[in-house]
Amino acid sequence: xxxxxxxxxxxxxxxxxxxxxxxxxxxxxxxxxxxxxxxxxxxxxxxxxxxxxxxxxxxxxxxxxxxxxxxxxxxxxxxxxxxxxxxxxxxxxxxxxxxxxxxxxxxxxxxxxxxxxxxxxxxxxxxxxxxxxxxxxxxxxxxxxxxxxxxxxxxxxxxxxxxxxxxxxxxxxxxxxxxxxxxxxxxxxxxxxxxxxxxxxxxxxxxxxxxxxxxxxxxxxxxxxxxxxxxxxxxxxxxxxxxxxxxxxxxxxxxxxxxxxxxxxxxxxxxxxxxxxxxxxxxxxxxxxxx
Numbered sequence: 001x002x003x004x005x006x007x008x009x010x011x012x013x014x015x016x017x018x019x020x021x022x023x024x025x026x027x028x029x030x031x032x033x034x035x036x037x038x039x040x041x042x043x044x045x046x047x048x049x050x051x052x053x054x055x056x057x058x059x060x061x062x063x064x065x066x067x068x069x070x071x072x073x074x075x076x077x078x079x080x081x082x083x084x085x086x087x088x089x090x091x092x093x094x095x096x097x098x099x100x101x102x103x104x105x106x107x108x109x110x111x112x113x114x115x116x117x118x119x120x121x122x123x124x125x126x127x128x129x130x131x132x133x134x135x136x137x138x139x140x141x142x143x144x145x146x147x148x149x150x151x152x153x154x155x156x157x158x159x160x161x162x163x164x165x166x167x168x169x170x171x172x173x174x175x176x177x178x179x180x181x182x183x184x185x186x187x188x189x190x191x192x193x194x195x196x197x198x199x200x201x202x203x204x205x206x207x208x209x210x211x212x213x214x215x216x217x218x219x220x221x222x223x224x225x226x227x228x229x230x231x232x233x234x235x236x237x238x239x240x241x242x243x244x245x246x247x248x249x250x251x252x253x254x255x256x257x258x259x260x261x262x263x264x265x266x267x268x269x270x271x272x273x274x275x276x277x278x279x280x281x282x283x284x285x286x287x288x289x290x291x
Contacts, residue, residue: 031278032103034285039140039223040106044099045082045216050091051114051133058091060117061134063273065095068111070275077101082209083196090123096196096213098141105140110261110284111277112138113246120252129252133245139220141212148215148222155214156180157207162198177206179214187225193217247280249273262287 035041048065050057065084072079078100085093099108114135121130142148162176176198185191195213197206250256255269262283266272272280 031107031282031285034282034289035103035106037106040109041103042105042140042143043101044105044108044138045141045213046097046099046108046111047137048092048095048097049135049137050087050093051135053130053132055087055089055091055123056121056130056132057134058087058089058093059123060091060115060132061093061095062087062091063117064115064134064136065092065097067273067275067277068097068099068108071277072097072099072101072104072275074275075101075107075278077104080199082199082213084198105138106285107281108138110281110288111136113261116245116248118248118250118252139216142216142219146219148219150181150215150218151183154181154183156182159203173203175201175203175206177203177210179207179210181214181218185221185225191221193221259283 046068048061048068050061069079080098080100081095082098083094083096085095087093099105114133117132117134119130119132120127124130156179158178158180159174160176160178161174176196178194178196181191181193183191193214195210195217197210197213199209200206246259246261248256248258248260249269249272250258251269255267257266257269257272257280259265259280262280264280264283266279
């Protein structure tokens with residue numbers, strides 16, 4: 001009798017695990033069905049920059065970087081760090097990642113904007129509460145199927161020595177590459193667009209990657225003009241401060257994540273920071289579809 005009860009319990013656990021796996025698959029299929037825009041199926045490039053506030057904001061930017069890397073890993077996407085500048089005491093001054101996989105950009109397009117953090121600062125000896133800001137900008141990576149006309153005479157090439165974490169292991173040769181394009185977009189506006197890559201040990205490879213990033217950013221700018229959707233680009237350029245945030249992450253005096261685009265709220269902020277972003281992504285896509 002005891003053995004039969006144990007077998008039943010094992011079977012019940014197995015059924016529950018399979019049900020959870022099916023639920024996850026159904027959720028992902030539902031998300032996929034909402035991704036029908038032209039560039040949704042492309043790989044994504046995600047840039048993260050801290051706002052004013054020194055170490056506090058730089059630490060927050062690094063927390064966001066970790067969040068997106070964890071999300072990509074859990075979802076089976078291939079995430080690659082293209083560029084990272086370390087903060088002086090902690091955190092990062094900037095970071096750029098490439099997220100590759102089916103519909104990567106479609107999943108991440110709603111993440112562009114300012115992200116706000118409220119917490120007791122680990123860098124404040126008085127234990128005071130601090131508010132920090134960081135910006136996220138996600139855009140689709142272009143491939144050979146998209147023509148982007150970039151005049152080489154409008155592109156400035158800068159090379160520099162890249163370094164590891166904390167400024168260690170500085171290369172003796174200038175392998176880091178920064179490309180700066182200055183030109184006129186189709187609406188007549190003057191624009192200055194940069195792309196930087198330090199992922200490879202070869203300057204040639206970094207230049208090739210930076211060129212692809214630069215073309216992707218120019219393409220995104222032109223796409224927004226053509227679709228009369230400049231608001232996303234403008235949101236990425238707003239001052240990183242009060243009033244411009246798309247999402248708030250509160251650790252004190254209570255815990256909560258509040259997405260201001262969709263008014264979606266979660267009480268488990270730690271779970272979101274571990275990469276559990278699908279409910280927020282789904283809410284954004286449903287709102288975009290008018291559901």
